[in-house]
Amino acid sequence: MPGSRGGTEPSPRAPVVVLVEDDEVIRTSVSMALERYGYRVRSAADGLTGLEMFRDHTPDLLLLDVMLPELDGIGLCRKVREISQAPILMMSARGDSLDVVSGLEAGADDYVVKPVDTPVLVARIRALLRRTTFTPASSGAERAAPGRDLLVFGDLSVDTRGLEVFRGGERVALAPTELRLLLEFAAHPGIVLDRQTLLRNVWDYGWDGDSRVVDLCVQRLRRKIGADRVETVRGFGYKLRR
Template sequence: MNPTARPAAAPRILLVEDDEVIREATRMALERYGFPVETAGDGLEGLERFHADPPDILLLDVMLPLLDGVGLCRRIREESQLPILMMSARTDPIDVISGLEAGADDYITKPFESAVLVARIRTVLRRTGLALQPAAEAPAVDQRSVREIDGLELDTGAMEVRVAGRQVPLTPTELRLLLEFTAAPGVVLERQTLLERVWDYSWGADSRVVDVHVQRLRAKIGANRIETIRGFGYKLRRAG
């Protein structure tokens, strides 16, 4: 990986981290890879900077003063679907799940190598771009512009979701997940398959990311639409 290679369109990052040493080291590392970076030292400052000039992606520490990372993530999710990558020095499942349930797209555990962080950022950005441009990536099994299953409508051209005629806002990651389910209703999709297709992870990753996003998707489109197949994964129920 070439640290001097500038990402296409130079996506802007808002880094919210209270530890000054980690914040500056991370900022310098990201800028070496060509990312413009704005920083904030606490949750309230992060929220102010977000409102003043929304970034392309938010890199957010879990443990923050004034307003913690989970609270900040939740506040931003109330008004924006921009990609959010959580950082945490703690691997406690409660911390991980809390961040994901608040609306984060993914998380990374500190300490991390800068190359690993950049790879995760690029993966999230690539995933978001694909979710917003489905025409080039629509699964071959279903090329219709509108997929309709028992009152659930997914317009793959406009990237809009409606349930019983009511539009439902989804994050790009949730849209990618729903694209996979609606492309093959009734077919069981394993967690590893979803990690590869939705999160672009070809290696073993934390399946809790899948589980929490499925829970979030269920809360938005209807809890009974996605069935858990114990020991395997999930499937979208067929109409009727």
């Protein structure tokens, strides 16, 4: 793959990426390229082996193809989401709309279309990994509990310091991207945020991205915090109800 840089042996503290790709040429080239960028890569050729490898290595990120033997990428993504909120980046050979939508609905955070240049792939991986590091945001929402940054929106509470979300007193488990999205909404309650703003601030896109990523992540977030909590403003974007 073009565009990789010459580098050193990955550090023992380097992020671990589990790569699941059935094409041996692609699997080998992607592994070598990511290792040159300093990542530690564990690779598998089918979905079932990839799932076992994910459980064994608890990686920082899962990179997987949509079309896989034994267990396809959609099924693998769903099974991983049952046990982990680690970032998931999917690769689609065709960029097929159905593949992309199915992957994102299954819990993937982002996707790339093959063939993909190494710098593009690495940029997406870095952006995903950055989402595990949060900066608490200020907001005009109601604050409670001295010493904590707790934002309250009806039955929804967002602890921006402890990075926890509660609905009706029950903790809500959110994937990193879902949490980043909610924090962005919570920092601007009642304000409409367009999709490109969300792609820039939540997905760390420095370029125009696929707005379907935003729409499907909003859908997943609504299922967890309440369908009426995030309002669609047609033709503009989304806003968090105060």
